[in-house]
Amino acid sequence: MKQDLTDQELAELDDLLAAAPAPLQPLDIVMLDGYLCGVLVQPELLDESRWMPPIFDVEQRPLPEDADAQWLERCQALIRRRYEALNRALAEDGGFDPVLLDAESDGEDEEGAEAEPEVPLSEYEQQAIDDAKALQESLPEASRPLMPWVAGFEHAVHSFPGLLDSSDESVDLTLARIFRHLPVQTDEDREMLATLDQELPLADVDEAVDDLIMAVAELWDLTSDQRYAVQQVRRDTPKVGRNDPCPCGSGKKFKQCHGKD
Structure with missing residues (x-):
């Protein structure tokens, strides 16, 4: 972990x-x-x-x-x-x-002096x-x-x-x-x-x-x-029956093609 x-x-x-x-x-x-x-x-x-x-x-x-x-x-x-x-x-x-x-620091260092930025701030940054x-x-x-x-x-x-x-x-x-x-x-x-x-x-x-x-x-x-709900699977196309033509276009029945057990 x-x-x-x-x-x-x-x-x-x-x-x-x-x-x-x-x-x-x-x-x-x-x-x-x-x-x-x-x-x-x-x-x-x-x-x-x-x-x-x-x-x-x-x-x-x-x-x-x-x-x-x-x-x-x-x-x-x-x-x-x-x-x-x-x-x-x-x-x-x-x-x-x-x-x-830190609610007590209020932007000051340990000696109570306000911390100085290492890099000068732009006017926009200071205003923000x-x-x-x-x-x-x-x-x-x-x-x-x-x-x-x-x-x-x-x-x-x-x-x-x-x-x-x-x-x-x-x-x-x-x-x-x-x-x-x-x-x-x-x-x-x-x-x-x-x-x-x-x-x-x-x-x-x-x-x-x-x-x-x-x-x-x-x-x-x-x-x-x-x-965390399990989403139910929704089919975009109707379920293919075992005796229906296989969707792959082979001309065979689904059970004899991609639906083989």
């Missing part, structure tokens, strides 16, 4: 994703973790060929043909291991350990960071460390809208418990958030993390019957 990623491998994967060729905008390690959970709780069992590409660009642009093969192979191997570990944890334990921002920080600060304190993770989860939900198309009210309510950690966009969202704050208040970050884990596990359970 393959092991989950170590802290060192998570940091390595974060660096590898950041090295995606320009102009692609890949997920970081926290968003990736939320995205993978969003993939795993889909009502449809998604093939890797579908869920892997959106990791490397939020706009789902394809990787360039000349992308480094060794870089891509290492990225995919680490991503695959985290995917399998999350799936195993949800199936066997009914929970998982999410990769989240400032905008994201402003959105994060608009959230309740308990939700701030969870926002990037939930943004990754949202990326999966919008990339594969099976959950959004669900008519199950339990799915809608459970999704709301996850999306409460994103900035409010509509009056409907605001009303839902007010209801959640009243009926399911979150006192601190620990409670918020616990509820997030439970909500994802509940979604996994709610969709598991659909996800």
Whole structure:
């Protein structure tokens, strides 16, 4: 059985994703973790060929043909291991350990000084960071460390809208418990958030993390019957009788040609 990623491998994967060729905008390690959970709780069992590409660009642009093969192979191997570990944890334990921002660091190093970027940021990149920080600060304190993770989860939900198309009210309510950690966009969202704050208040970050884990596990359970349902085989053409002409065109009866026992 393959092991989950170590802290060192998570940091390595974060660096590898950041090295995606320009102009692609890949997920970081926290968003990736939320995205993978969003993939795993889909009502449809998604093939890797579908869920892997959106990791490397939020706009789902394809990787360039000349992308480094060794870089891509290492990225995919680490991503695959985290995917399998999350799936195993949800199936066997009914929970998982999410990769989240450190709520106490707030972008500072151990001495309390703000970390300096190794490479100067462009005006566009700096503005994007400032905008994201402003959105994060608009959230309740308990939700701030969870926002990037939930943004990754949202990326999966919008990339594969099976959950959004669900008519199950339990799915809608459970999704709301996850999306409460994103900035409010509509009056409907605001009303839902007010209801959640009243009926399911979150006192601190620990409670918020616990509820997030439970909500994802509940979604996994709610969709598991659909996800692993055995699809009935449907024939595109009528079944050939043993005494009918063989479809191969030989002129023989089916039982004397391709229908021989």
